[in-house]
Amino acid sequence: MICISFLRSRASVAALILACSATAMGDAEGQTGGTGPPLTMEPFAYRAFDGRETAAERGRITVPERRGAPGGRTVEVAFVRLLTRAAQPDPPVVWMAGGPGTPGARMARVPVYFALFERIRARSDVILVDQRGLGMSSPVLDCPAADAPLDLFASEARWSAVFVERTAACARRWKEAGVDLAGYTSEESADDIDDIRAALGYERVSLLGHSYGTLLGQVYLQRHGERVHRAVLASVEGPNDRVSQPAVWDMLITRLGYFAARDSALAGAVPDLAGLYRRVLDRLERQPVDVAITQRPSNQPVTLRVGGIGLRWAMRMKMADGRTYATIPALLLALDRGEYQVLARELEPLYNGFSRSAMATAVDCAGGWPEGRMMDAGKAAQGALFRNVNLQWESGACGGAGVRTGRGGPPVFTTVPTLFISGTLDTNTPPFQAEEVRWGFPVSVHLVIDNAGHESLPSPAVQAIVARFLAGEDVSAERVSFPAPRFAATLSAPAGGPR
Template identity: 40%
Template sequence: MAKGAARVLGVAMTHTSLHRRALLAAAGLAVPALALPTLAFAQTPAPAQAGPFRFKGFQGRDTDAERGFFEVPEDRRDPRSRKIRLSYVRFASTAAKPGPPIIYLAGGPGGLATRALAGPRFPIMMALREVADVIAFDQRGTGLSNHIPERPVSKGPPPAFTQAGLTAYFREDFQNAWADWTKAGIAMTGYNTEQNADDIDDLRRHLGADKVDLWGISYGTHLALSMLKRHGDRVSRVALASLEGQDQTVKRPAAVDTLLRQVDGLLAADPAVRAAIPDLPALMRRVHAKLEAAPVAITATLNGAPVTLRIGGFAIQLMTGGLIANPQTLVMLPGLYLALDAGRTEVLTRFANEFANLLGIAGMPEAMDLASGISPRRLALVRREAKTAVLGEALNFPMPQLLGVVPGVDLGEDFRAPLRIDHPALLLAGTLDGRTPMSEQDEVAAQFRRKSRVIVENAGHNVFEAHPEVQDLLVRFFRSEAVSDTRLSLPPPRFSLA
């Protein structure tokens, strides 16, 4: 979790490649002034040495760590493909008898494990060191594991930020980027979740471990499922949050509508908010239709120079797809939509550069999502639901909009087929997660036969750090202690009209 939404808010859903996943791509939605760290523009890795170093963690804390590298084929199916160097950071266990290494899998695709564990998940990582080594693995195409050259944003006039304008732009730009990278000798066909899972097993061998444990979120759970399918005998146990199934790269618009109706119900707790917004989904639909028909101009910075962007309703849907990830930003919806409905489009100024960042192609996030694809049955369902859904097809942009741009990369129905999973599993979810809605997560959870579920009431996508009791549950689980189904609760979000 591309998504465009993710980009606009700068996430990294987990947070979380804005492309869906840039906004939220990875691990956490950091929202300083609503600027989310964009994952969409991956940088060519700087030189780095293997060995010990001081890892700078959350809120000025740091710890001893060790950086390591190993090599894999860029595409194992092509004997001519080059070797690429993948990077990880190892946090050594403090236990007398450590358990299997715990490998952290970031979301996105496109999120950085090392960045995620330097943020609010740093204390959890430190606690888990009491059980085993913790490994922050930066997946192929990210961080120091990125070997796809950075692609500059086109210097031509930006497209209209409408559904038609952005779809046409992304299809052409991604097709051109793929062709350019392929001509440069990059095996873009190797950037898929099966190869990513094989990387994890190669990392296991590199570490000298018989088995590993997996700790992941969002796309990291999608990756973990592939690891279980391909190398399940080498996995001991898994702790996964904000589940994304094998055929859930594109989320169901109706599931997001359910979440928005839930949010609309929460508005009733404040009479002033309820009076101003009798029906939140209706207000949102009205704003989207108005701006899609008549986009508004805002000024942003692109390629170091000011540029005028024409923001349509589809761009607002993308923005909202990022805001609904977590309660901290979900509470902004009433004020933003009331302002836009009243014509006060200056409220978009704070998002201007995030909108501009939507125009970048990173390579790894888009390729991963395109390869994971969507089954024909689900695609038909998504498109049918999108016709009337509040956010339409925007939540997962640029999927399914990129389908067919690069033929032959889809991993197929066997990849997307559900599993029967017998590994011990701790599955965590937040009831206000707008990126991986609860109904979708329930479908994935049904595949696990030996599971404990932790549901955090009023938490969002970034559920690992949402409640203080989660850390202890993770430690107990990875110690192989019994953890029963648990329901935790946070105060409901307080909405504002400002």
């Protein structure tokens, strides 16, 4: 990964940004004078987590908390603009991160994403938006940290009760502070993005979204499609896809089992990965076990009671990202031998991080899901290995938080040129979800990456295709394949496999 540096000091960073801010933007393709809400901009040295730094601007706009409630509170939406190096730029690219709950500007500091935006800004400005309620925006609707009960993972009933209790307490805290959670929706955030576009003086923008960010992108296309030049939707979530299908998760462990049975490192030790998982799971369902972890932030040793829900949740986290596939067989083999303490490494961060921002809850609940899809998923869960994939919504958390649950949304139709990207080993957003959304995108290409998990944008090969597509090139003939999953024989071995 190459970081192109053209400034030698913080002083020169500030000078350049102030000069750029004072210069009329009409020379760039697709830009006009700003007409949006009041805008403040300041020089900003944007730094990746690996220490690389680039010149940037940090901007803020003030918008209504609820546009349908005139005279109410306002909120501040923050963003970072990475200035292009092009003399005649293409329309700017707006980055929409996943979640909901991930600040776009923070996500872009991850080195592999920093590299992606460095590549894109060769031709376009890049706008990294911290959605309302997150990151540098204000207010930030985080939940206060508190120790979870030690029987959190003992049963599904206990997990659900604690989740509803925590979600309701967080929502209540912000409501008492005067926050209207009904203002935290994908529709309001899409309008925020369009207000940023207008305030910066851009006539059109291109969109780049990942996971939930693809849903936000669809909402923007539906509300402001005439302002979109091109769009890239990677790991696609449709308007009715908050409800996961248990069969998708069961199929992934079956597919991983196919690779595990042929992996030389395992030497035939796991001929049936799904069967091994079921055996261990059934044992924990019948007889929960105790696991020692360290409770944060007190750093005190505590003992968790762990039943089947604990293993299911740990497996879901490992199966959600191709970079953590590698140790799944070794974990299950150790558990099958009765070495239950190995669960500590998986459950300790899940226990200590057991919270969800009120913003994320509000956005998900407001979007909601068709009642029929939840009913179908419930029927399919009977006997499924991953029967609890919708537990957070089945628990009644939306009602507990006092947030109205939506019923999903209509499909989007647009002729904006769009690149869809999916991975064949992605359980969060499997390729068929992208195809369902793509039905309303007649001018589109779908890049399906063999052996890719939920995150494929870190791949240099994928980044090159994204940059070419945004530049207007035809990428319909492009093909990318990741290596097949590789597995570790022991838990101490480094993780590998596809992203």
